[in-house]
Amino acid sequence: MSRMSEGRTVIVTGAGRGLGRAHALAFAAAGANVVVNDLDVGLDGTIGTEGSAHQIVAEIRAAGGEAIAHGGDVATGAGAASLIAAALETYGRLDTLVNNAGFLRDRMLVNLDEDDWDAVVRVHLKGHFLPLKHAAAHWRAEAKAGRTPVARVVNTSSGAGLLGSLGQANYSAAKAGIVALTLVAAAELTRYGIQVNAIAPAARTRMTEHTFAETMAAPGAGFDSMAPENVSPLVVWLGSAASEGVTGRIFEAEGGRITVMEGWRAGPTADKGARWTPEEAGETALKLLGEAEAPGAVYGA
Incomplete structure (x- = not known):
């Protein structure tokens, strides 16, 4: 096992299950001290009492690693501040932050309550910020x-944030916001030695169990293409010194596939040099659309 993170202190939020758990275990195996954050919420954000962060810490320590648990709410100023303080007070340093915490409240747009919107945007977007x-x-x-x-810093977006997903307006909007947050943070913070990237993972977790069946990539192949552990090697690399010079990028990770995502950039354009009439603007827009690449399909469409 590579010791790529030897001596580094890494925070992983939402690390009690799924992708966060896989990331925490992978960083520990790579030599990092890990701060395992989890509020122990259900799939819809209901707070439970399972102590999942402590369970992951016990698992890491049993394997010879070093970790502590943090149960604060990272979508509050006090909770986020105490998370950083926990790393510094325990290990005397902080090197990597992996923002991963989140949950779902899926509804079609016209059935989406304001509380469902606020709760999901709060934990995903504010919980990253x-x-x-x-x-x-x-x-x-x-x-x-x-x-x-x-x-x-490794943030967690989603294909839903890049393309949209039916029944997930709140989640898609929050995950798109995380992409924009990543780009701004990367630009602002590079002068201080901070690199900020994001992943858009596809893996079988509590949030995707109805999307991805519990199947292997191919019968008898021995490779579970939807296992969360497939995403973690890229996260460990992005969270290490080895990723020097890589910042402001979005990576899609699924199974054995890694893709560099290319976001909004200028396509076909026209400049009249004066104000358009509505008719001219419409005619020009249709012409430009005919020259442009078709957008990717919204998930579920």
Whole structure:
């Protein structure tokens, strides 16, 4: 096993299950001290009492690794601040932040309640922003003190955030927001030694169990293409010093496939040099659409 993260301290939010659990175990196997954050919420955000973060810590320690549990709500300022403080107080350093926490409340748009919108956007988007803000503030202070860090942030978006997904307007909007947050953070923070990237993973977790069947890539192949553990090697690399120079990028990861996603960029254009009439604008728009690449299909359409 590669010790790519030897000596680094890594925070993983939402690490009690699924992708977060796989990431935490992979970082620990690669030599990192891991702060395992999980609020123990159900699929819809209901808070439970299972102590999943402590279970993962026990699993890491049983394998010879080092980890602590953190049960705070990272979508609050106090919870996010205490998460960063836990890493610094326990290990004296913070090197990598993996934002992963989230849950679903799926409804078709006309049936989507305001509370369902607010809850999902809060945990996914605000729950990315606040840990990133507090971690970046620490790293910026380090850089200004002449101790420029080799800091890494890996955010978690989704194909739903890139293409949209029927019945998931709240989730898709939040995950699209995470992409924009990643791009802005990468641009603002690179001067302080901080790299910020995002993944759009496809894996079988509680949130996708109805989408991905429990099947292998091929009968008898011995490779479960939807296992969360398939995504973690890319996350470990992005969270390590080995990814030097890679920032502001979005990667799709599924099974044995890694794709660099290419987002919005200027396509066909026309400039009249003066104001269009509505008729001219419509005629020109249709002409440009005829020259443009067709967008990808929304998931479920």
